[in-house]
Amino acid sequence: RAFIDAHVLGFEAYARAVEAWTPQHCESVTGVPAHEVEALARELGTVKPLTICAGFGMQRYTNSGQTMRAILALLAITGNLGRPGAGWVYANLQSDVFSAVKDPLDFFPPERPDGVARVSLSTARLGRDMAAQSGPPLKAAWVERGNPVSQNPDTARVREAFRALEFRVVVDERLTDTAREADLVLPAKSLFEQTDVIGAYWHPYLQIRPKLVEPPGEVKPESEILWQLALRMGLATDGLVAPGGEEAWLEAKLGRFPGLTLEALREGPVLAPGCEEVAFADLAFPTPSGRIELLSEEAARRWSVDPLPGFTAPLESSPGAYPLTLLTPNHKNSIHSQFVTLSCLRDPGPRLHLGPGDAAARGIRQGDRVRVFNARGELFLPANLDLSLLPGCVVAFNGYGAGHGGSVNLLSLGRETDMAHGAAFHDNLVDVEKAP
Numbered sequence: 484r485a486f487i488d489a490h491v492l493g494f495e496a497y498a499r500a501v502e503a504w505t506p507q508h509c510e511s512v513t514g515v516p517a518h519e520v521e522a523l524a525r526e527l528g529t530v531k532p533l534t535i536c537a538g539f540g541m542q543r544y545t546n547s548g549q550t551m552r553a554i555l556a557l558l559a560i561t562g563n564l565g566r567p568g569a570g571w572v573y574a575n576l577q578s579d580v581f582s583a584v585k586d587p588l589d590f591f592p593p594e595r596p597d598g599v600a601r602v603s604l605s606t607a608r609l610g611r612d613m614a615a616q617s618g619p620p621l622k623a624a625w626v627e628r629g630n631p632v633s634q635n636p637d638t639a640r641v642r643e644a645f646r647a648l649e650f651r652v653v654v655d656e657r658l659t660d661t662a663r664e665a666d667l668v669l670p671a672k673s674l675f676e677q678t679d680v681i682g683a684y685w686h687p688y689l690q691i692r693p694k695l696v697e698p699p700g701e702v703k704p705e706s707e708i709l710w711q712l713a714l715r716m717g718l719a720t721d722g723l724v725a726p727g728g729e730e731a732w733l734e735a736k737l738g739r740f741p742g743l744t745l746e747a748l749r750e751g752p753v754l755a756p757g758c759e760e761v762a763f764a765d766l767a768f769p770t771p772s773g774r775i776e777l778l779s780e781e782a783a784r785r786w787s788v789d790p791l792p793g794f795t796a797p798l799e800s801s802p803g804a805y806p807l808t809l810l811t812p813n814h815k816n817s818i819h820s821q822f823v824t825l826s827c828l829r830d831p832g833p834r835l836h837l838g839p840g841d842a843a844a845r846g847i848r849q850g851d852r853v854r855v856f857n858a859r860g861e862l863f864l865p866a867n868l869d870l871s872l873l874p875g876c877v878v879a880f881n882g883y884g885a886g887h888g889g890s891v892n893l894l895s896l897g898r899e900t901d902m903a904h905g906a907a908f909h910d911n912l913v914d915v916e917k918a919p
Contacts, residue, residue: 493778548902610640862889
């Protein structure tokens with residue numbers, strides 16, 4: 484209680500708000516048995532230090548921001564912040580080394596009156612935002628290190644927006660769904676053909692990814708393509724990587740941090756600078772009050788949500804014409820649409836996973852070709868009966884595209900989460916039928 488009094492704002496209001504959430508009420512909403520809710524509460528209240536890793540799944544609904552706030556509140560009221568081994572595991576790059584990755588605008592020049600303009604588009608609403616952009620209107624697209632037609636929500640609208648452009652360039656090593664929409668496809672090197680320094684979502688270590696082979700034929704790294712393009716357009720090459728200068732560029736970036744060199748990384752992974760410290764060890768928090776704000780007027784002002792963490796049902800959560808919730812997680816063998824073309828990794832390929840009860844109600848058997856559909860689109864996949872799934876829930880792993888039954892995002896709607904501009908991929912109701 485001393486931690487709450489000193490470092491938490493809004494505890495009393497939050498305590499009153501959660502009184503209605505008895506274990507029995509939690510069970511009625513979530514399906515988690517009341518005795519398991521009680522057991523979890525005892526663990527959360529007694530285990531110290533405690534770290535929570537929420538992952539991405541719950542962050543892909545229209546109510547995910549408030550859901551994350553509610554989970555974070557558990558750490559606040561149990562005093563599990565600011566101490567070793569306690570806290571929250573964020574999926575990010577966690578290092579100033581990758582500041583330009585966390586904010587892609589770091590790569591772009593400032594706005595200039597001669598026509599350089601910065602425009603921010605929602606990744607969740609990419610298709611609609613591209614079509615609606617008028618100041619200035621979008622005329623062309625340059626796409627690299629991404630496959631938005633397949634991987635962004637609402638594939639049909641994203642494809643339509645790309646087709647409306649006057650010119651489309653895609654730099655990729657594979658003929659992805661996005662590359663198929665391009666006027667010009669420039670072959671890019673693979674991850675084995677250029678030295679790089681990489682981080683990871685779920686650990687704070689940096690690693691070197693050494694160049695193993697030369698790119699074949701006329702294939703060039705993206706960095707060299709941009710260099711050559713700048714020269715041909717008469718633009719300055721300041722900040723760009725000169726051909727053959729990749730390792731020197733990396734050394735310069737790492738040089739800000741004592742002892743962090745490519746040579747050190749060749750010896751093994753290195754803890755990223757800034758990750759040795761315990762987060763919030765001084766118990767000073769970057770909020771208006773300087774405390775953990777369970778009651779946050781800033782959240783209400785910025786995102787138009789309740790100042791207190793609370794539950795609002797996802798927008799697509801009431802079964803009607805489409806009674807099944809479709810989850811579209813990543814597969815363990817791929818990263819979105821990367822690596823799905825490798826037959827050694829994708830076996831047995833894309834499938835729709837559904838429970839035996841939902842399958843029997845629709846006359847579907849193992850291996851049947853099924854149509855998954857809603858008002859937004861459809862895709863065709865073989866069925867896989869999965870005893871682990873709850874009734875009313877089906878799963879299709881994301882990453883596959885037009886050549887493998889269709890992208891799961893033919894079924895998703897381009898809309899954001901309640902906070903932080905995320906994409907509500909899992910807020911998605913569908914139905915399934917046996918395909919003719």
